[in-house]
Amino acid sequence: MTPTTPASRWAIALLIALAAAPVFSALAGQTFYVFLLSKMMILALAGVSLNWILGYGNMPSFGHAGFLGIGAYSVAIMSMRAAEAQGGWLATAFVQLPIATLAAAIAAIIIGAVSLRTRGVYFIMITLAFGQMLFSLGVALEPLGGDDGMTLPMYSTLGPADLSSGPVLYYVVLGLLVLALAGSHRLMQSPFGAVIRGAKSNETRLEALGVPTYRYRLAAFALAGAVCGLAGALLANQGGYVSPALAAWTHSAELVVIVLLGGAGTLFGPLFGALAVVGLEEILSQLTEHWRIIFGPILILVVLANRGGISGLFRARTNV
Amino acid sequence: MSSPALEIIGLHKQFGGVAANDGIDLILETGEIHALIGPNGSGKTTLINQIMGILTPNSGEIHVFGQNVAHRPIHTRSKMGVGRSWQIPSVFPDLTVAENVAFGVRAALGLSAGWWTKALTEDVTDRVDKLLGQAGLRQVMDAPAGDLSHADQRKLDVAIALSSDPILVLLDEPLAGLGADETTHMLTYIRKIRANSTPGPKRTIVLIEHDMDAVFALSDRISVLVEGKIVATGTPQEIGQNPIVQHAYLGEA
Amino acid sequence: MMTLVFEQALNGVQLGVLLFLLAAGLTLVFGIMNFVNLAHGSLYMVGAYFAATFIPWSGSFIVGALLALAATAAVGMALEVLIFRRLYHRDHMDQVLATFGLILFFNELVLMVWGPAGLSIAVPSWLVGQVNIIPGVPYPAYRLAVLVTGLAAAAFLYVLVSRTRTGMRIRAGASDQQMAQALGVDIKLLFTGIVGLGAALAALAGLLAAPLRSVYAGMGEDILVLAFVVVVIGGIGSIRGAFVAALGVGLIDTVGRAFLPRVLDALLSDQIADAVAPALSTTLIYLTMVVVLAIRPRGLFPAPGQ
Numbered sequence: 001m002t003p004t005t006p007a008s009r010w011a012i013a014l015l016i017a018l019a020a021a022p023v024f025s026a027l028a029g030q031t032f033y034v035f036l037l038s039k040m041m042i043l044a045l046a047g048v049s050l051n052w053i054l055g056y057g058n059m060p061s062f063g064h065a066g067f068l069g070i071g072a073y074s075v076a077i078m079s080m081r082a083a084e085a086q087g088g089w090l091a092t093a094f095v096q097l098p099i100a101t102l103a104a105a106i107a108a109i110i111i112g113a114v115s116l117r118t119r120g121v122y123f124i125m126i127t128l129a130f131g132q133m134l135f136s137l138g139v140a141l142e143p144l145g146g147d148d149g150m151t152l153p154m155y156s157t158l159g160p161a162d163l164s165s166g167p168v169l170y171y172v173v174l175g176l177l178v179l180a181l182a183g184s185h186r187l188m189q190s191p192f193g194a195v196i197r198g199a200k201s202n203e204t205r206l207e208a209l210g211v212p213t214y215r216y217r218l219a220a221f222a223l224a225g226a227v228c229g230l231a232g233a234l235l236a237n238q239g240g241y242v243s244p245a246l247a248a249w250t251h252s253a254e255l256v257v258i259v260l261l262g263g264a265g266t267l268f269g270p271l272f273g274a275l276a277v278v279g280l281e282e283i284l285s286q287l288t289e290h291w292r293i294i295f296g297p298i299l300i301l302v303v304l305a306n307r308g309g310i311s312g313l314f315r316a317r318t319n320v
Numbered sequence: 321m322s323s324p325a326l327e328i329i330g331l332h333k334q335f336g337g338v339a340a341n342d343g344i345d346l347i348l349e350t351g352e353i354h355a356l357i358g359p360n361g362s363g364k365t366t367l368i369n370q371i372m373g374i375l376t377p378n379s380g381e382i383h384v385f386g387q388n389v390a391h392r393p394i395h396t397r398s399k400m401g402v403g404r405s406w407q408i409p410s411v412f413p414d415l416t417v418a419e420n421v422a423f424g425v426r427a428a429l430g431l432s433a434g435w436w437t438k439a440l441t442e443d444v445t446d447r448v449d450k451l452l453g454q455a456g457l458r459q460v461m462d463a464p465a466g467d468l469s470h471a472d473q474r475k476l477d478v479a480i481a482l483s484s485d486p487i488l489v490l491l492d493e494p495l496a497g498l499g500a501d502e503t504t505h506m507l508t509y510i511r512k513i514r515a516n517s518t519p520g521p522k523r524t525i526v527l528i529e530h531d532m533d534a535v536f537a538l539s540d541r542i543s544v545l546v547e548g549k550i551v552a553t554g555t556p557q558e559i560g561q562n563p564i565v566q567h568a569y570l571g572e573a
Numbered sequence: 574m575m576t577l578v579f580e581q582a583l584n585g586v587q588l589g590v591l592l593f594l595l596a597a598g599l600t601l602v603f604g605i606m607n608f609v610n611l612a613h614g615s616l617y618m619v620g621a622y623f624a625a626t627f628i629p630w631s632g633s634f635i636v637g638a639l640l641a642l643a644a645t646a647a648v649g650m651a652l653e654v655l656i657f658r659r660l661y662h663r664d665h666m667d668q669v670l671a672t673f674g675l676i677l678f679f680n681e682l683v684l685m686v687w688g689p690a691g692l693s694i695a696v697p698s699w700l701v702g703q704v705n706i707i708p709g710v711p712y713p714a715y716r717l718a719v720l721v722t723g724l725a726a727a728a729f730l731y732v733l734v735s736r737t738r739t740g741m742r743i744r745a746g747a748s749d750q751q752m753a754q755a756l757g758v759d760i761k762l763l764f765t766g767i768v769g770l771g772a773a774l775a776a777l778a779g780l781l782a783a784p785l786r787s788v789y790a791g792m793g794e795d796i797l798v799l800a801f802v803v804v805v806i807g808g809i810g811s812i813r814g815a816f817v818a819a820l821g822v823g824l825i826d827t828v829g830r831a832f833l834p835r836v837l838d839a840l841l842s843d844q845i846a847d848a849v850a851p852a853l854s855t856t857l858i859y860l861t862m863v864v865v866l867a868i869r870p871r872g873l874f875p876a877p878g879q
Binding site for chain 1 (some may be wrong): 588603609611656659660665666667669670671673674675676677678679680681682684794798801802803805806809851852855856859860862863866867870871872
């Protein structure tokens with residue numbers, strides 16, 4: 001998608017609105033929305049990473065939330081150590097975020113190396129199993145609260161501030177999201193992206209042209225895992241809390257919903273998807289506590305309508 | 321003496337209880353256009369799938385310019401100079417025509433697919449341009465491949481096969497579904513392919529085709545497959561007069 | 574010690590047959606309609622809720638259970654007609670998204686109808702107590718009944734698929750839908766029936782498990798993943814594979830949880846063993862699946878033509 005389609009104009013307008021939102025919500029005294037939009041943007045970041053493999057690359061991972069869990073628990077462990085030492089270098093975001101990203105990347109290389117030997121439904125299921133494995137590990141980690149999880153003893157610090165502050169976290173997340181979207185655009189237009197997009201429809205043909213597709217697919221899987229780990233590290237700071245539920249398969253399913261609802265394989269799809277999911281949840285839950293009874297059927301109707309998600313709606317309108 | 325372009329020894333491929341290739345022996349000299357003919361299901365596509373590495377033989381050897389490749393992965397064989405086209409045009413429908421041929425060009429130039437460079441750098445576009453010009457697709461180079469007509473997808477399919485600059489080219493029914501004019505164009509194209517390997521010698525071509533006029537016009541030699549076995553090999557003239565062939569295959573046509 | 578091993582092995586087989594009942598429906602629907610149904614766990618849950626309602630209402634475990642099976646089969650068939658059949662030719666991820674929507678719907682519906690507290694089903698009075706399977710080894714009668722019922726259902730399914738006209742139609746539908754249609758099989762009706770059968774089997778698993786566990790919203794999601802593991806290890810579309818894999822997963826999970834800590838204690842220092850054992854025993858079946866798929870990417874008994 002070039003940055004001049006209607007979908008991308010809407011997306012850029014949305015990003016500008018997001019940049020201004022904290023100012024308005026502070027003026028209106030509604031700081032809750034800063035908190036909510038931070039969460040939305042973190043999920044969008046995770047969605048961007050999942051979109052690389054699920055949307056562009058036809059690697060339908062169903063265990064992607066496992067990497068959120070790794071990122072979040074990495075921060076939790078480092079913040080425990082930092083709290084014992086009362087601060088120090090291990091407490092800073094400049095250390096915590098890269099280490100969380102790296103930990104997720106390493107896990108993604110191992111998981112991808114095995115999973116990418118399989119195809120189709122088997123790939124969905126083996127990634128699901130790896131995700132559950134990480135979930136079970138979280139449950140078994142008694143020192144970190146086991147099943148219940150734990151409250152972060154201290155937030156990642158950023159110079160004099162830390163990420164417990166709503167606006168600080170908000171702009172860190174927004175900055176990283178914009179970087180990820182720009183990177184996503186550049187990546188998918190690169191030779192590497194062409195291989196990933198090509199392998200989606202026709203992997204054998206790529207092999208027959210001398211391209212060792214497995215390596216490239218694994219690299220894409222690792223990159224997606226890494227960025228999702230970063231999202232997990234931010235999510236731990238956003239909620240001030242980590243628990244195995246972050247890695248549960250239903251959470252992976254939510255990330256899949258974000259990507260598919262927004263429009264798989266489109267640059268800004270995950271942003272629209274995250275906004276729709278978080279927004280719908282917020283609006284519907286004000287109508288009724290049983291909001292899922294409406295949200296579930298909406299998902300079904302979206303699939304039955306089959307318009308390629310929200311980005312597809314923009315496309316359909318321009319074609320008319 | 322240099323090794324033959326392709327040497328196949330005792331190749332067997334079994335699908336369940338059926339022997340799709342049942343002891344194939346075949347030698348191709350460099351620069352030869354060698355046609356494989358035979359009824360549907362006689363094992364022609366199975367044979368080239370094994371040469372390319374898409375299928376692994378149950379037994380037997382495949383030598384490309386003297387090296388046994390029977391158990392090498394597909395992409396390694398491409399690097400060794402094997403390329404193929406597909407019976408049903410096999411393009412990347414979401415990518416542009418130029419992007420479709422850029423993969424092989426980049427691989428042939430020894431470039432790995434970087435994360436951060438542009439997809440079509442100058443050294444790549446030159447080659448892409450030439451390939452598409454030769455195939456008659458230069459005007460549509462920015463269109464998504466999925467939007468092309470069948471005839472253009474057929475041309476693109478062959479152009480993709482050539483993009484990695486193979487010296488042993490396997491063409492699987494390149495004329496299927498083409499009209500009369502398009503067939504003439506494709507025949508000229510295939511003759512050019514043989515002449516046009518960038519470095520070194522002429523290309524060697526294995527051609528699967530059902531259009532007998534084209535086969536007899538193009539080929540230096542022809543092998544006839546029936547039920548997984550080669551029943552005859554020879555020049556077009558020899559094959560045309562061979563009684564076994566006339567009975568087993570041409571008689572029905 | 575032998576008694577304990579024997580008892581744990583029986584528990585493993587009992588979990589195995591429950592998993593098989595769930596996995597059979599999944600693998601049939603996967604194998605024949607090429608449909609990924611995440612909401613299969615919801616049918617397991619709905620079956621348990623129906624049973625928890627019908628059993629006290631009818632005053633009989635058997636009558637209530639049969640009513641629950643019929644009602645869940647009806648729910649499954651309704652889903653097939655309204656939603657599933659529109660998605661058979663769609664991308665797997667579309668199927669996943671739609672059936673995930675169903676999970677959200679059913680979990681919430683159950684909360685609205687039956688409340689958040691959860692329900693329980695009492696063990697029927699005639700199955701309370703222990704029986705001696707072999708002299709000196711007592712085993713709870715209800716667990717034994719679960720085991721026998723599950724095996725009987727497996728046998729029924731085996732006979733149905735491999736020995737009857739209906740089974741022939743199912744197999745024809747699996748291998749070639751056009752051929753089956755040419756043979757005069759009403760494919761639409763057949764598919765609705767298969768989903769109904771799968772739903773009834775899921776409900777059976779749910780109501781059999783209910784007296785041992787409890788009945789709550791979301792109970793389907795935990796076990797669904799195990800059922801998927803079974804289907805994938807067995808090979809998608811293979812009933813026989815699902816049976817072998819279900820028993821294997823049931824045994825590995827149960828026996829692993831019971832004995833792995835002891836084995837590790839014997840091999841490693843206490844401290845390391847204590848840290849590793851819980852993590853390893855909960856992830857053992859996932860590791861098993863990973864190893865199986867790394868060696869055989871299409872499962873133990875890959876169905877031909879998949």
